[in-house]
Amino acid sequence: MSRIVQKYGGTSVGDTDRIRRVAERIKETRALGHELVVVVSARAGVTNELIARARSVSANPNGRELDQLLAIGEQETCALTAMALQGLGVDAISYTGPQAGIFTDQFHTKARIRSINVKPIEKDLKAGRVIIIAGFQGINEEGEVTTLGRGASDLTAIAMAAALNATSCQIFTDVDGVYTADPRVVKDARKLLELSYDEMLELASAGSKVMQSRSVELAKKYGVVFEVRSSFNQNPGTIVKEEVAYMEKVVVRGVAVDKDQSKIVVSGIPDRPGSAARVFRSLADANIIVDMIVQNAGRQGVANLAFTVPQGDTERAVQALEPVLAANGGGQVAVQGRIAKLSVVGVGMKTHSGVAASVFQALADAGINIELISTSEIKISVVIELDRADEGARVIHAAFGLDKA
Amino acid sequence: MSRIVQKYGGTSVGDTDRIRRVAERIKETRALGHELVVVVSARAGVTNELIARARSVSANPNGRELDQLLAIGEQETCALTAMALQGLGVDAISYTGPQAGIFTDQFHTKARIRSINVKPIEKDLKAGRVIIIAGFQGINEEGEVTTLGRGASDLTAIAMAAALNATSCQIFTDVDGVYTADPRVVKDARKLLELSYDEMLELASAGSKVMQSRSVELAKKYGVVFEVRSSFNQNPGTIVKEEVAYMEKVVVRGVAVDKDQSKIVVSGIPDRPGSAARVFRSLADANIIVDMIVQNAGRQGVANLAFTVPQGDTERAVQALEPVLAANGGGQVAVQGRIAKLSVVGVGMKTHSGVAASVFQALADAGINIELISTSEIKISVVIELDRADEGARVIHAAFGLDKA
Numbered sequence: 066m067s068r069i070v071q072k073y074g075g076t077s078v079g080d081t082d083r084i085r086r087v088a089e090r091i092k093e094t095r096a097l098g099h100e101l102v103v104v105v106s107a108r109a110g111v112t113n114e115l116i117a118r119a120r121s122v123s124a125n126p127n128g129r130e131l132d133q134l135l136a137i138g139e140q141e142t143c144a145l146t147a148m149a150l151q152g153l154g155v156d157a158i159s160y161t162g163p164q165a166g167i168f169t170d171q172f173h174t175k176a177r178i179r180s181i182n183v184k185p186i187e188k189d190l191k192a193g194r195v196i197i198i199a200g201f202q203g204i205n206e207e208g209e210v211t212t213l214g215r216g217a218s219d220l221t222a223i224a225m226a227a228a229l230n231a232t233s234c235q236i237f238t239d240v241d242g243v244y245t246a247d248p249r250v251v252k253d254a255r256k257l258l259e260l261s262y263d264e265m266l267e268l269a270s271a272g273s274k275v276m277q278s279r280s281v282e283l284a285k286k287y288g289v290v291f292e293v294r295s296s297f298n299q300n301p302g303t304i305v306k307e308e309v310a311y312m313e314k315v316v317v318r319g320v321a322v323d324k325d326q327s328k329i330v331v332s333g334i335p336d337r338p339g340s341a342a343r344v345f346r347s348l349a350d351a352n353i354i355v356d357m358i359v360q361n362a363g364r365q366g367v368a369n370l371a372f373t374v375p376q377g378d379t380e381r382a383v384q385a386l387e388p389v390l391a392a393n394g395g396g397q398v399a400v401q402g403r404i405a406k407l408s409v410v411g412v413g414m415k416t417h418s419g420v421a422a423s424v425f426q427a428l429a430d431a432g433i434n435i436e437l438i439s440t441s442e443i444k445i446s447v448v449i450e451l452d453r454a455d456e457g458a459r460v461i462h463a464a465f466g467l468d469k470a
Numbered sequence: 471m472s473r474i475v476q477k478y479g480g481t482s483v484g485d486t487d488r489i490r491r492v493a494e495r496i497k498e499t500r501a502l503g504h505e506l507v508v509v510v511s512a513r514a515g516v517t518n519e520l521i522a523r524a525r526s527v528s529a530n531p532n533g534r535e536l537d538q539l540l541a542i543g544e545q546e547t548c549a550l551t552a553m554a555l556q557g558l559g560v561d562a563i564s565y566t567g568p569q570a571g572i573f574t575d576q577f578h579t580k581a582r583i584r585s586i587n588v589k590p591i592e593k594d595l596k597a598g599r600v601i602i603i604a605g606f607q608g609i610n611e612e613g614e615v616t617t618l619g620r621g622a623s624d625l626t627a628i629a630m631a632a633a634l635n636a637t638s639c640q641i642f643t644d645v646d647g648v649y650t651a652d653p654r655v656v657k658d659a660r661k662l663l664e665l666s667y668d669e670m671l672e673l674a675s676a677g678s679k680v681m682q683s684r685s686v687e688l689a690k691k692y693g694v695v696f697e698v699r700s701s702f703n704q705n706p707g708t709i710v711k712e713e714v715a716y717m718e719k720v721v722v723r724g725v726a727v728d729k730d731q732s733k734i735v736v737s738g739i740p741d742r743p744g745s746a747a748r749v750f751r752s753l754a755d756a757n758i759i760v761d762m763i764v765q766n767a768g769r770q771g772v773a774n775l776a777f778t779v780p781q782g783d784t785e786r787a788v789q790a791l792e793p794v795l796a797a798n799g800g801g802q803v804a805v806q807g808r809i810a811k812l813s814v815v816g817v818g819m820k821t822h823s824g825v826a827a828s829v830f831q832a833l834a835d836a837g838i839n840i841e842l843i844s845t846s847e848i849k850i851s852v853v854i855e856l857d858r859a860d861e862g863a864r865v866i867h868a869a870f871g872l873d874k875a
Contacts (some may be wrong), residue, residue, distance in 0.1 A: 122551075123554055130564055144539035148524055148528040373517075
């Protein structure tokens with residue numbers, strides 16, 4: 066008997082018809098004799114609707130109250146899923162995040178899980194029940210509802226799989242796995258059967274929307290092997306784990322495009338120790354995640370810094386930089402909005418030279434200009450013009466032969 | 471400084487605009503320096519919507535899961551109301567029923583309050599916060615969410631007022647008080663400024679939809695004085711309390727019509743001890759509330775029983791009676807659907823004779839036939855033809871001069 070954690074995303078439980086289909090699917094798995102814990106998201110669109118309602122009563126809603134409000138989205142689907150299972154004759158019980166003993170820190174709307182008390186769930190599993198848990202939420206020391214950040218139902222599933230020593234963890238979503246590139250952009254993109262945590266992490270941070278980095282990090286930390294697959298068909302998905310055995314040596318695993326970035330250039334900063342630190346400290350204080358930093362010394366003792374930030378943070382970033390430039394004694398800020406980040410990911414890169422050169426060559430052959438470059442052990446990212454991002458993904462996908470198994 | 475409990479019903483918090491208006495109103499009361507605890511219902515229609523969703527995934531949803539689901543309606547409005555107040559610069563905090571320490575028994579979907587732990591609320595009141603509580607819900611010993619039955623947000627408010635020793639309790643709704651009759655039916659109906667608990671109870675059970683009997687009973691038990699008033703205007707409402715001082719002796723206080731009843735006649739039951747008991751035991755076992763029972767001995771050792779049940783329970787009542795008739799050795803069941811219950815209520819009746827006679831005379835003068843009669847110390851109810859119910863209310867209202875203050 067295996068112990069399986071499943072997670073169903075917002076489109077999979079998007080209406081009562083779909084909830085009934087998810088229940089059928091859970092029933093099939095249960096019929097195989099497995100112990101089963103299921104994490105559900107809110108119905109697609111509900112969280113945004115609730116946020117809109119919050120904003121219509123208060124310009125800047127308080128985090129505690131926002132969490133109290135947002136938690137109802139998953140509370141609804143978990144109760145409905147349990148009911149649907151009971152309607153199919155399956156013994157099921159729903160738990161909200163607080164009821165599931167998911168204890169978090171105090172940080173409303175982006176709380177981190179501290180510990181999970183699995184005793185009540187273990188007891189219900191022993192009693193033969195299927196457990197349905199509301200994703201995305203927990204409880205803090207004050208007894209207040211907390212939420213874990215957008216997309217964090219995956220996190221609930223991974224954390225539960227770790228806490229319950231699950232045999233496997235299945236992330237059901239509306240795509241049937243992780244592809245070598247976005248199939249809507251690159252038509253011969255291929256589904257990957259296996260992927261390492263590090264590759265998945267780089268793909269996630271490079272703009273592949275399948276899963277949050279944070280959930281993958283947690284899986285890596287606790288060694289939770291998980292499968293990303295579709296709730297709308299029976300296709301096998303992509304299994305993500307620590308070490309991936311390749312049939313042959315694969316260098317590059319996938320290409321990702323992130324169009325949700327802005328490029329910010331800070332020029333004319335006095336080239337003194339601490340100038341750059343002050344720039345990034347001010348952005349960090351404003352809770353803005355900066356990526357792809359490039360610094361170069363300019364002429365006459367001034368330096369230039371370029372980096373990317375999420376598009377939604379652009380304005381706040383510029384505001385955060387103003388006092389720093391004043392304190393640093395000079396400099397200008399320029400924003401370039403119409404850019405994209407194109408990333409090539411693969412653990413094989415660690416031991417292969419020439420990957421960067423191939424990326425640059427492929428783009429050059431297509432006449433695509435590179436504005437920024439950053440590399441990690443298993444990723445190369447370049448910033449290019451937004452309008453040529455999809456074309457860039459296609460030429461790189463072809464250059465590395467990613468369409469061939 | 472007074473301590474006030476306010477309750478806002480579903481139409482008062484029906485959308486975010488209305489929630490903002492409720493917040494303005496709460497702010498005004500708070501500005502007078504009062505300590506303030508506010509109980510809110512779900513947005514009008516939401517509970518029915520959730521029940522429909524539950525039924526679409528399961529024909530007979532489990533009580534625990536139904537409560538888990540239904541609780542989100544009030545959780546939403548309480549969080550939004552707290553946010554709206556914060557948006558107006560008022561320090562406010564929301565509590566779900568479980569967070570508010572409302573402990574109930576195990577009976578899902580119709581739980582009864584056992585105790586309330588007011589410590590966290592007292593602490594927040596001391597800190598100057600306005601407390602917003604999700605009505606209709608509590609928590610049982612298992613840590614499960616329970617709900618208190620439809621319309622039970624009033625109950626939460628009355629219970630809170632009792633537990634917190636509130637100076638007053640204001641029930642804000644979409645009508646601006648209790649009238650001598652339904653103003654839509656009787657155009658010269660008059661708003662009552664004061665009413666005793668007993669009169670309110672009889673009016674509630676007689677079909678006046680303003681408040682549940684159960685909430686009034688609780689108010690009577692704990693001596694909670696409450697006011698029923700409109701959230702859409704500033705008119706004073708109706709104050710309900712133990713003893714009402716009348717300027718002059720008033721005999722009849724109001725007329726109520728209940729069109730949601732069916733009449734059931736069980737005829738030809740063998741007239742032996744225990745026959746009637748078996749009939750009503752079977753209905754009680756089916757959890758059907760029976761009203762206006764009339765028994766008469768028929769000819770040749772058989773008896774007839776007539777009574778009314780809520781319309782929605784008619785079919786179940788007939789089913790529950792079948793085995794009883796078989797066991798009793800005979801009898802027939804007949805249902806009469808198109809009836810209404812017309813009630814005349816007033817504490818003055820206790821010491822006045824002739825009220826019943828006046829009621830019967832007024833109806834007879836209008837040519838309205840009476841099918842059943844039942845009386846209490848402060849109420850006379852008659853069953854009449856449904857189509858003549860409104861006319862009956864008008865003639866009785868006029869007969870007792872209820873249009874005159």
